[in-house]
Structures are given as C-alpha cells and as structure tokens.
Amino acid sequence: MDKLPPLNAMRTFEVAARAGSFTLAATELGVSSAAVSQQIRNLEDWFGKQLFVRNGNRIALTDAGHAIYPQTARALGEIAAVGRRMLEGGLRTRLVVSVPFSLAELWLAPRLALLLDGFPQMAIDVRVEDDPVDVVRQNIDLRVSYGDYHYPALKMVRLVHDDVLPIASPEFWRRHGNEDFDLSNVHESQFIHTNWGPNYASHPSWADWFAAAGGNRAPDPSHGRRVGLSSLAIGGARLGLGVALGQRIMAGADLEAGRLIALSSVSVRLGQPYCAFMLPAKAERADVAGLVALLGTSPGKAHNGLPENKTAPSE
Template identity: 30%
Template sequence: MYQELPPLPWLRAFDASARLGNFTLAAEELGLTPSAVSYQVRGLEAALGHKLFIRKQKSLFLTRLGQAYLPVVSKAFGDIEATTSNLFGKSAAQEVTIRCLSSLNMLWLAPRLSNYHRLYPNGRLRLLSSLWSETPDAAQIDIDIRYGDGNWSDGEATRLLHHDVIAVCAPALHPGPDPRQIATRPLIEVLGVTDTWHHFFALHGLEPAASDPTLKVDQSLIALELASRGMGVALIARVFAQSYLDRGTLVEATDLTLPARQGHYLVQPNARNRFRPEVSAVKDWLLQEAATTAC
C-alpha cells in the first residue's frame, strides 16, 4: 500500500523549496541545512523520474510537472494539518496576515471584523496597510488584497470586489439635476486609479472640466474626507463611499456612474502555503462578506 508514495520529508522539502524559491529559505523553514534540502529534492526527482525544478544560480523555477505537482502536495499537507488540529487539538489557530490598501482596510474590512470574530472567536489576524505605489513584498503576507486587473505572476488571484465608481459631494455642494454642472465644481481625484474624471465625462458625453482636478490625493479615504468637508466632488468607488452615504455626510452628485475597469482581488502569494486551514477559513470569510456587499 502506498508503494509509489515518496518519503514525506522529500515532499515537504519540495513544497517549501517551491513556495520560497530557493533551498536556503526552505532550509530555514524546515530547520535543516540547504544541502540537506537540496539532497531531499534530488531524491524526490530521482524517485519520480522527472525534474521538478530548473535551477538558475541561487533561484529555483518550477518545471511544468513541478507546477502541476505543487498544488496537490501543498493541499495534502494542509489537509493533514487541519485534520490533526481538529481531531487532536494539537495547536491553537495560527495568525493570518492580511495586507490591503489603507482605504479598504478602514472603510470595508475593519467594520466587518466583528463578523469574523463571531465565526472564529479564537482566530488571530494581523492587518497591514499598504499604499497603491508600493511594490508587493509577499514574504510574510498570507492574503494580499490588491487593486488591479487580477493578473499577477507572484500568486493566485481571486476576485473579491468589483464595483461602480460614483461622483459624491457634500449636500451643500450638490450641482442639481443637470450633470453638466459637475464640471463647474472643484473636482477631487484619486491618484493611481484607471477610472478618472476624464473617463467619466467622456463616457456620458459631457463637456469636460476646463482644467485638471483641483485636488489629487493618494487614498480614497482622504478624497472622501475632503468631499465631506465641501472641498469638491470626488470620483470614488461605491464600496468606499457607502458608509458616508448612509450617514448623510455625502450624497451622490448624479445618477450617472462609471463602471470600474479594475477591482479588488485576493492574492495568495506563491511564497506562502495557501492551504493552511486558518488561511482558507479567512479567505472563505472574506469572499462571503464580499458577496453581501452592495457595489
């Protein structure tokens, strides 16, 4: 029975090396020497009769067979870990690190954390905020919530939120029923987004504003705060503006909307084990919350 199953230490060495991209980091995770990890991976390749890695200097790249094998091996270890914990209570839930843009952290994620803790009272989360201009560093991130088109090569992406972009302003600054009057108000725009005032005016056949937006900011939260103080009309994702609309501090400046060309995605970096049971639970919870979010 299980005569064709390679030794588990060899599989563990392959899993860690594939996720982390080199033998040195895999060795640190497994408590071995790099040469021991390399020896185990070579043993696995010899047993299978196929190369799993392309070795270039100090980096490792999966072959096609390696790419097909890794999800199966990682999931198997995740299932074993989850079942062991559930049946024998071997360890408390491990911490899960989530990183996302500051505005999403404050305006969407934070208000929903009480729901998570009702479902998982022993769950431990570490929340990190990022700026749109930052280069992803996924070494310690279990779930990276990014804004874009979903095409990233460093991890597996799952769409979380896709929403319309709306124009909002303080009630006193409302331009009236004619959307053309929006161009007469100061305009607020978020840097780094693909859905701009230029696209809004062009989509609806409106005369564009005579000049660039009066205020440009790097976070949606700042744009919302400025708009709520009567500083202008902000073009913002509905998912961010909804709490301001509910409180009445902001209103929609027009019924016209701009369909977003990009959205928020859950990215699980290749350098981390996405099959850890606590990570899977957090991912499932985030997707459930997103399904009930009006966008």
C-alpha cells in the same frame, strides 16, 4: 494507501519553488544549500522528472514543477492547519484577516462588526498589507486582494467587482456646485484624484469617467487634490475637500446616511474584482465562511442624497 512521495523532499520543493532560490530555501528551512539540492534530487528521482532548471544560483520551475506546485502548496498548508488545530486543543481562538490598506476601515471593519454579532467571543487580527503575503507561513485565515491572480495555489472566491462614481459632501456642492449637477463646470482645483501607486494600472481616472459620461474633459491631477488611498479620497470628499471618484463599496454607508451625495448615475467599473484567498481546509470554517459571505454581499442601492425633485443625471 497509495505510495507517498518523500514528505521532507516535498516540503523542500515547496519552499524552494516559492522562494525561487535554493539559498533562500535553505535559510527558511534551517539547513545548508547542499541539503536542499539533495532533497530536490531525491524528489526528482522519485518522480522521474526534472522539477527545476538550474542556471548558476538561479532556479526556475520546469513544466513538471509547475504542474505539481499548486497542489503541493495546498496539501502542505492543510497539514499545517491540522497541526495548529491539534496544538490549540481543537479550539480556534482568533480569526486572522489580511487586507490592502484602502479596504480596512470603510469596507472590512463594518462587516467584521456584523460577523461579531454571530461570534461575539471571537478574537480578530486584522493585518493591513500589500500583496504578496505568505498566507501559510503567516497563519492568515483569509486574504483579500484586488485581482484574482495573486495566489494560484489557494482557494479563491470572487467577492465584488466594484465601480466608482462622483461624490461630494452636500455642503461642498451647495457652495461650489450647480443645480444641474454638471461636473464639466467644476474648477480643476476641486477634483480629488486618487494615486493608486506603481503596482496598479487598471483603476479609472477622472478622464475615464468623463469619457463614460460622454465628454472629453481630463482634469489635471497637478491642479487638484491628490491622495494615495481610495479611502482617503472618500474621507476628503466627506470633509468638503472636493469632488472624488468614490468606490461604491466604500462610500455606501456615507451615501445612505447623507454625508455624501452622488453627483451622477454614471459610474466606471474597476479593472479587477476583489477576491478572497484561503487554504481549502479553512474555507469550511464557520467564521471564515461567514466573513466571505458578508464580504461578497453587494452593497444596497445607496440613497444618493439629492433633493427629492432631483435625480442623478445619467449624462
């Protein structure tokens, strides 16, 4: 067997690199800051490379540190997974899935129901939380995120690159719409706007949609209805609160059932794809692989609910 680096020092390095601080690493490991510094020095001596640049209480990875961190994190995560499996007697009793708030109800839950058809006795733990999460420490089997850049040390699978299109309830459109499905005539107050929050800058707005449709209208969010989640925008449209830019993967079931109608065939792609992240050792598990496959299934071409003699205009 090839000579191994000191494993305690490798674990200390992973925690310090992730925490960005020897002090925080010491707290997590239950040792002193001096002990953390000594372990890092031992590892640097073993490699013959400096792994951190130290500036007072602040640390930053050197080029050498960046080079070994992803593989170190993966390897330690896989070792931890082996330990958990052995302690559980080789039986996995729970699937732990972590998702952003908007995806939980309208996208994840229906696919979990399909997964349970094949694994009827499975216990599932759904955690709804924003990035970043500590996949290893929180024993998360699968993390779904918007964007492919959050967890470079983990295995990543691109699931779907979603788009948005204008949707409304049939009753709302009968009362407030028009036969030509012309959104340029919709009153400012009847647009539902999604506030994606300060961490996101690549989600399309109504101004983006009108530009894609060949217009130049930019409905003012202060004059309309505003919500903080894309799932709430779809729910508001379903309840007749107005016209929303609905994400296709979330609105698909309502469109197929006729609870919502698509008012145009013009859509705008989101700035980033949705991606699944997991430890490589977990990617081969049947339950994890099955859920990844279900999440990566593109939604069918949803029935748009328009009258038979109408087609969604392409603008």
